[in-house]
Amino acid sequence: xxxxxDSALNHVATYFRALSEPTRLRILNALRDxxxxxxxxxxxxxxxQANVSKHLALLFEAGLVTRSAQxxxxxxxxxxxxxxxxxxxxxxxxxxxxxRQFSNTSAVKRQLGKVAR
Amino acid sequence: xxxxxDSALNHVATYFRALSEPTRLRILNALRDxxxxxxxxxxxxxxxQANVSKHLALLFEAGLVTRSAQxxxxxxxxxxxxxxxxxxxxxxxxxxxxxRQFSNTSAVKRQLGKVAR
DNA sequence: TGATTGTATTACTGTCTAAGTATGAAGGCA
DNA sequence: TGCCTTCATACTTAGACAGTAATACAATCA
Numbered sequence: 444x445x446x447x448x449d450s451a452l453n454h455v456a457t458y459f460r461a462l463s464e465p466t467r468l469r470i471l472n473a474l475r476d477x478x479x480x481x482x483x484x485x486x487x488x489x490x491x492q493a494n495v496s497k498h499l500a501l502l503f504e505a506g507l508v509t510r511s512a513q514x515x516x517x518x519x520x521x522x523x524x525x526x527x528x529x530x531x532x533x534x535x536x537x538x539x540x541x542x543r544q545f546s547n548t549s550a551v552k553r554q555l556g557k558v559a560r
Numbered sequence: 561x562x563x564x565x566d567s568a569l570n571h572v573a574t575y576f577r578a579l580s581e582p583t584r585l586r587i588l589n590a591l592r593d594x595x596x597x598x599x600x601x602x603x604x605x606x607x608x609q610a611n612v613s614k615h616l617a618l619l620f621e622a623g624l625v626t627r628s629a630q631x632x633x634x635x636x637x638x639x640x641x642x643x644x645x646x647x648x649x650x651x652x653x654x655x656x657x658x659x660r661q662f663s664n665t666s667a668v669k670r671q672l673g674k675v676a677r
Numbered sequence: 678t679g680a681t682t683g684t685a686t687t688a689c690t691g692t693c694t695a696a697g698t699a700t701g702a703a704g705g706c707a
Numbered sequence: 708t709g710c711c712t713t714c715a716t717a718c719t720t721a722g723a724c725a726g727t728a729a730t731a732c733a734a735t736c737a
Contacts, residue, residue, distance in 0.1 A: 451671035452582040454654045455647065463577035464695080465569040481714055494696055496715055506657030515704045515713045525653050529646065530572065536642050537571045540623030554568035581725080598684060611726055613685055632683045632734045679737090686731070693724080701716075707709090 461505035462529070466490055467498050471526065474508065478520030578622035579646070583607055584615050588643065591625065595637030 461467060466488065473479065473487040485495045499519055502508045507526060508519045521527070538555040578584060583605065590596065590604040602612045616636055619625045624643060625636045638644070655672040 448671050449582065451651075451654075452585050454658065454672070455650055456580050456582045456585055458650050458654050458657075459576050460580035463573050463580045465566065465573045466695080468569050468573055482712090491697065492714075493698080493716085497695085500715080506653075506660065512704095512714095515711095517714060523653055523656065525649060529649055529653070532642060532646055532649070533572055533575050534568075536623075536640055536646070537568075537575050539640065540575075541571065543623065554565050555571070583725080599682090608727065609684075610686080610728080614725085617685080629684095629734095634684060681734100681736075683734085684732085687729085689727085689729105691725090693722105695720105695722085697719085699716105699718085701714105703713085703715100705710100705712080707711100 458505060458507075461502055461507055464498070466494070467502060468530075470495065470498055470502065471507070471521065471530075474519060474521050475527065478509075478511075478518045480513075480516040480518050482516070484519065574622055575624075578619055578624055581615070583611070584619060585647075587612065587615055587619065588624070588638065588647075591636060591638050592644065595626075595628075595635045597630075597633040597635050599633070601636065 462471075469488045469490075470484055473484050479487070481492065481496060481499065484499070485492045488495060490498075499508065499510075503510050503519070507522055509522045511518050511520075534555040541555070579588075586605045586607075587601055590601050596604070598609065598612060598616065601616070602609045605612060607615075616625065616627075620627050620636070624639055626639045628635050628637075651672040658672070
């Protein structure tokens with residue numbers, strides 16, 4: 444087995460951690476069809492502005508989104524389309540897990556199928 | 561945009577969260593070449609037994625590993641090979657991010673290249 | 678039966694963080 | 708200049724979680 448060193452493991456863990464909050468997934472989902480400024484994202488996600496700002500800062504720090512200021516507005520966009528490839532794989536995995544655990548066609552599984560592009 | 565409902569988002573977030581700790585990534589890495597019991601995993605990861613047990617319980621709960629008792633030993637194994645597909649994509653993403661941030665061939669980037677299968 | 682091995686669980690501590698509130702900084706406009 | 712909009716940054720509170728030590732539990736063996 445070729446082990447990753449601690450630094451690389453930490454980088455990978457940090458990346459996954461950025462994706463491990465429902466609010467941040469909502470934000471990324473809001474950016475799926477193009478970049479938006481903080482106000483638009485706040486409206487779309489229904490979260491507080493300060494909260495959205497903090498999550499965006501974390502996502503930017505993790506390299507998942509890009510940021511560009513235009514006047515007083517700041518636009519954020521998905522940095523890498525591979526992010527959604529990831530989410531699609533996870534949705535598939537989660538759907539299989541849900542299926543294993545409940546052995547039926549649950550609402551969750553139907554929902555997860557929606558984003559498989 | 562086809563939004564996921566809260567339940568599906570929570571499932572996906574939980575899945576990512578299970579992968580967001582270096583110790584758990586070490587455990588999964590230890591299982592890359594086949595199932596092992598808790599003692600073996602404890603030895604390979606260098607963590608405490610109680611800690612490993614708790615992480616394994618979390619990974620099992622999240623559906624990432626399978627568990628099977630054989631005598632007094634309990635063997636854990638990767639539940640789905642797609643897990644490593646995920647990690648490979650993330651390693652690729654992280655390598656690009658590291659490259660963007662440091663614009664050089666860092667030790668981290670070289671490490672991350674090792675697991676791309 | 679009693680001892681040993683392997684694993685899970687519990688209690689505890691310290692750390693981290695999500696969310697909300699309030700405030701501050703920067704740019705645009707009258 | 709003064710006001711407004713937009714965003715970021717403390718600060719606080721509450722809850723989650725990683726790690727450790729001690730203990731409980733179950734299967735095996737002497």
